[in-house]
Amino acid sequence: EVQLEQSGAEVKKPGESLKISCKTSGYTFTSSWIGWVRQKPGKGLEWVAMIFPGDSDIRYSPSFQGQVTISVDKSVSTAYLQWSSLRASDTAMYYCARGVGAVGNYYMDVWGEGTSVTVSS
Amino acid sequence: DIQMTQSPSTLSASVGDRVTITCRASQSISIWLAWYQQKPGKAPELLINKASSLESGVPSRFSGGGSGTEFTLTISSLQPDDFATYYCQQYRSSPTFGQGTRLEIK
Numbered sequence: 001e002v003q004l005e006q007s008g009a010e011v012k013k014p015g016e017s018l019k020i021s022c023k024t025s026g027y028t029f030t031s032s033w034i035g036w037v038r039q040k041p042g043k044g045l046e047w048v049a050m051i052f053p054g055d056s057d058i059r060y061s062p063s064f065q066g067q068v069t070i071s072v073d074k075s076v077s078t079a080y081l082q083w084s085s086l087r088a089s090d091t092a093m094y095y096c097a098r099g100v101g102a103v104g105n106y107y108m109d110v111w112g113e114g115t116s117v118t119v120s121s
Numbered sequence: 122d123i124q125m126t127q128s129p130s131t132l133s134a135s136v137g138d139r140v141t142i143t144c145r146a147s148q149s150i151s152i153w154l155a156w157y158q159q160k161p162g163k164a165p166e167l168l169i170n171k172a173s174s175l176e177s178g179v180p181s182r183f184s185g186g187g188s189g190t191e192f193t194l195t196i197s198s199l200q201p202d203d204f205a206t207y208y209c210q211q212y213r214s215s216p217t218f219g220q221g222t223r224l225e226i227k
Binding site for chain 2: 037044045046047059061062095100101104105106107108109110111112113114
């Protein structure tokens with residue numbers, strides 16, 4: 001069974017850094033895209049970024065390019081999303097999801113439970 | 122970016138009703154469309170990919186159709202478990218989602 005286990009809720013102050021994680025199991029980590037989707041409170045879904053662990057190909061949504069960094073550690077089958085300087089507008093639930101499809105064109109077939117990120121002074 | 126527009130934004134219906142949600146793309150996306158269901162406080166779940174291909178385990182009362190710029194998600198006979206928010210997502214290019222349709226109990 002494919003599973004995506006996300007790290008716990010975070011409460012941070014503006015300007016702080018953060019790295020959240022998504023540990024995968026049940027499939028070959030290097031053979032599928034893995035990425036992140038944002039959902040602000042009471043709002044819809046926004047695709048953030050995807051990475052292909054097999055060759056480290058990375059794709060960002062234009063809306064998030066330069067704002068976040070996606071990475072993986074193949075040794076532990078885990079994906080990460082990180083911020084160097086958080087803003088209040090980053091407050092949201094972040095879901096990791098496995099991507100299916102070709103480069104740049106994915107749908108998400110398995111989702112993690114979400115990591116809540118709250119940024120407040 | 123390809124813009125996705127769902128209608129209606131909110132739909133009130135009763136158990137046993139047949140309901141249809143529409144999703145329109147700002148340009149042709151062929152059949153590269155997925156539908157998701159999200160319940161309050163939960164992660165989205167994939168229902169349909171390639172416009173009409175039902176995911177394993179999804180009840181057959183769900184069906185998807187359309188191609189090009191107009192797509193539909195139909196639930197043939199609403200069950201209590203179906204009251205949720207539904208999102209379409211195109212993957213003809215960088216993924217974009219519709220704004221969601223909240224299906225509520227009448």
